[in-house]
Amino acid sequence: MKVSVVIPCYNGKRFLNDAFKSIEAQTRQVDELILVNDGSKDDTGLFLDEYAKKSPLNVRVIHQDNAGSGEARNTGIEAAQGEYIAFIDQDDCWLPEKIEKQIKVLDEDKEAVLVFSDGYHVDIDLKPIRQDTILRKRQAYEGFVLNEILQYGCFVPNPTVMVRRSCLPSERPFVQSFFPCDDFDLYLRMAAKGKLRFINEPLINYRLHPDQESRKQLNLAKTNFEVQITRLEDGSLGDDYSKEAARIGNKRLFCGYGKALIREGRYTEACELAKKHLPGDSGVLWWLWWTKLRLGVKSLFKK
DSSP: OOEEEEEEESSOHHHHHHHHHHHHTOSSOOSEEEEEEEOOSSSHHHHHHHHHHHOSSOEEEEEEOOOOHHHHHHHHHHHOOOSEEEEOOTTOEEOTTHHHHHHHHHHHOTTEEEEEEEEEEEOTTSOEEEEEETTTTSOOOOBSOHHHHHHHOOOOOGGGOEEEGGGSOSSOSSOGGGTTSHHHHHHHHHHTTSEEEEEEEEEEEEEOOTTOGGGOHHHHHHHHHHHHHHHHHTTTTOSOSOHHHHHHHHHHHHHHHHHHHHHTTOHHHHHHHHHHHSTTOOOHHHHHHHHHHHHHHHHHHHO
16 A cells, blocks of 8 residues: 555544545545544544545544544554555645655655645635745755754644655654644654655645644744754754754754743743753853843833
């Protein structure tokens, strides 16, 4: 079996028909579709069961207690039989050639551990809401890019990804405690194993709406910082990476987390963060950030 698709589902009945239609419309059909009902509180589970009965695809539905989207993906990965596994969120849609183009890349490049692409921003009704794409304002890199991810952050949009199953971590790949950055954690570790390939064109429609958990900026900044620090310290990335890239990236994430705390008025936590991480580095950038942090707190108290 070549390609498995995994969709974590939670109260997503409203959007799932669009996702299903986009999968059915692929120019290269997927071999199996695994739907993981992550303890939905509405009738999403029943909706999935009914779809499986009538779908032209090979569909398997798994029901589990609510554990989070990362754990739902892990459940789907464990059940998948495909050589390649593609991820899609319940509120997103693929463009027709996505699977065909990504299979071609992974078939031709045996060093590639995954392939990703760009995507269009759309609203709830799948209407374009921006002229730019997901990655238009970000530089995406391909090849052996561990250093680039460490320095600049994750540029891999999760709903665009197809992974080589044999290259996934042996234990549960998505670490739920790192949500909403569990995808960053996974792709950071995979970048230490092989090449990330990039198809420089939009292959998905990515819905933006107020309920998206990825838009909670403080939690995002905090968890991004924790993921990178943790993986550098626990040896998951090996030793074959640029210490300078890691140092620059850590400072970038530190500043982002600190500024997010200040914006939320959590000044004590921002100062504690600075106290914990500044003493280990006497570089000018750290000193500048400490100055900026103190000035930021003072200016906010004056308002």
